Amino acid sequence: MRKWMRNRALQLFVNCLLVSAILSSMPARSSIPITSHRAPHLAQTFENPQVQSALNWFKSHLNWINDEQARLTEIPAPPFAESQRAEAVKVLLAAVGLDVHIDKTGNVIGELRGVNEKEIVLVAAHMDTVFPAGTDVKVRREKDRMSAPGISDNGTGLISIVAIARALHEARIKPQRTILFVADVGEEGEGNLRGMRALVDTYRDRVKSVVVLDGSGIDHVTTKALASRRIEAVITGPGGHSWSDFGIPNPISALVRASVRFLNTRVPASPRTTFNLGQIEGGTSVNSIPHEARLKVDIRSESEDELFRLESALRECMAAGVRDETESARDRSKGKLEWKVDILGNRPGGELAADSPLLAALRAADEFTRNSSRPERASTDANIPLSLGIDAIAIGAGGNGGGAHSLQEWYEPAGRELGLQRALLTVLGASGLAAEKGKS
Numbered sequence: 001m002r003k004w005m006r007n008r009a010l011q012l013f014v015n016c017l018l019v020s021a022i023l024s025s026m027p028a029r030s031s032i033p034i035t036s037h038r039a040p041h042l043a044q045t046f047e048n049p050q051v052q053s054a055l056n057w058f059k060s061h062l063n064w065i066n067d068e069q070a071r072l073t074e075i076p077a078p079p080f081a082e083s084q085r086a087e088a089v090k091v092l093l094a095a096v097g098l099d100v101h102i103d104k105t106g107n108v109i110g111e112l113r114g115v116n117e118k119e120i121v122l123v124a125a126h127m128d129t130v131f132p133a134g135t136d137v138k139v140r141r142e143k144d145r146m147s148a149p150g151i152s153d154n155g156t157g158l159i160s161i162v163a164i165a166r167a168l169h170e171a172r173i174k175p176q177r178t179i180l181f182v183a184d185v186g187e188e189g190e191g192n193l194r195g196m197r198a199l200v201d202t203y204r205d206r207v208k209s210v211v212v213l214d215g216s217g218i219d220h221v222t223t224k225a226l227a228s229r230r231i232e233a234v235i236t237g238p239g240g241h242s243w244s245d246f247g248i249p250n251p252i253s254a255l256v257r258a259s260v261r262f263l264n265t266r267v268p269a270s271p272r273t274t275f276n277l278g279q280i281e282g283g284t285s286v287n288s289i290p291h292e293a294r295l296k297v298d299i300r301s302e303s304e305d306e307l308f309r310l311e312s313a314l315r316e317c318m319a320a321g322v323r324d325e326t327e328s329a330r331d332r333s334k335g336k337l338e339w340k341v342d343i344l345g346n347r348p349g350g351e352l353a354a355d356s357p358l359l360a361a362l363r364a365a366d367e368f369t370r371n372s373s374r375p376e377r378a379s380t381d382a383n384i385p386l387s388l389g390i391d392a393i394a395i396g397a398g399g400n401g402g403g404a405h406s407l408q409e410w411y412e413p414a415g416r417e418l419g420l421q422r423a424l425l426t427v428l429g430a431s432g433l434a435a436e437k438g439k440s
């Protein structure tokens with residue numbers, strides 16, 4: 001027994017020497033431990049020659065990717081009017097052999113059938129922009145920079161689902177689980193994630209992972225869904241002439257009084273809670289007492305309780321603003337003010353489990369591309385699956401961008417292949433590869 005132990009110890013010591021000698025002689029990438037130790041099957045998937053050829057496809061087609069991104073960006077996709085852009089994406093996805101259809105919500109869905117059709121990995125990018133119809137979306141190119149509203153958010157994500165589908169097609173890769181490449185509608189603002197809601201509704205029983213590509217960059221991974229509410233407050237009154245009816249309650253005045261009260265509401269820094277008075281409108285002319293005033297407010301919080309508290313505060317402030325205005329009105333004979341608060345959007349919160357296979361796939365893809373990314377909380381299409389306990393992440397699709405939601409939005413594609421490779425590997429890590437013929 002003792003002799004065995006001594007031999008065993010000696011053997012372990014020799015093994016250690018051997019392992020460290022092998023490790024130090026291997027190229028840097030292979031010596032990174034996470035891929036091989038935590039998820040050896042992923043390392044095998046990533047090193048597959050077909051996968052390598054898919055990864056290389058990006059580098060040799062950067063011009064095509066950039067040009068198609070510009071072309072898609074120049075097709076307007078205002079809120080609730082994404083259909084023209086959807087048709088263009090449909091053509092691109094069909095060209096790489098996917099079975100493509102547009103669902104009744106307006107989402108473009110391209111299917112890459114896996115061995116296991118009962119399990120689905122969804123790769124999604126939103127098509128809609130925040131910009132109203134008529135916005136100049138012409139892409140200006142200066143050196144390595146492309147500028148246009150929507151070029152990065154989400155021109156980058158959108159072209160990336162097409163590029164990933166094409167890279168897989170060119171490399172003749174068959175996944176284990178079916179992959180659905182989706183360009184979805186209604187991510188921004190009052191779209192209220194309706195595209196993703198419909199997708200999750202349709203594929204609820206089969207979808208195992210959702211990878212959302214939104215904007216540029218490779219430095220983050222959204223694993224926590226930021227809960228938010230979009231609220232509209234409306235105050236109405238009798239309305240009248242600025243001179244002859246002076247003294248009747250004025251909805252705009254009431255809304256201003258209510259807004260000032262709401263602006264004085266204290267919100268905690270932790271859990272981080274924010275609000276924004278985003279849109280205010282009403283009235284008919286400068287010399288009319290308006291009959292209506294509207295205010296749209298966006299509130300967000302890391303805590304559902306704080307969200308609820310802030311929503312209640314907004315209602316109290318509206319009631320108080322109307323009360324203040326009514327009390328100061330000299331003439332209440334022509335009618336009184338009415339007010340209401342409507343929920344325009346409700347984005348539920350949620351969180352990806354630390355031990356989820358999808359996060360393991362992303363981490364392995366990060367290791368493989370020698371990237372490091374920080375987990376983040378944000379409001380994206382991933383909110384919907386995360387709120388229902390379905391594994392989901394949102395990541396940028398590479399390159400650099402800025403000025404999102406502004407007319408000065410820009411995108412620089414330098415290094416974008418890394419983001420595309422990282423996304424492709426994450427998707428394949430989640431879907432798996434079909435076993436090669438002749439092998440088990």
Ligand SMILES: [Zn+2]
Pocket residue numbers: 126153154187214215
């Ligand atoms: Zn976006």
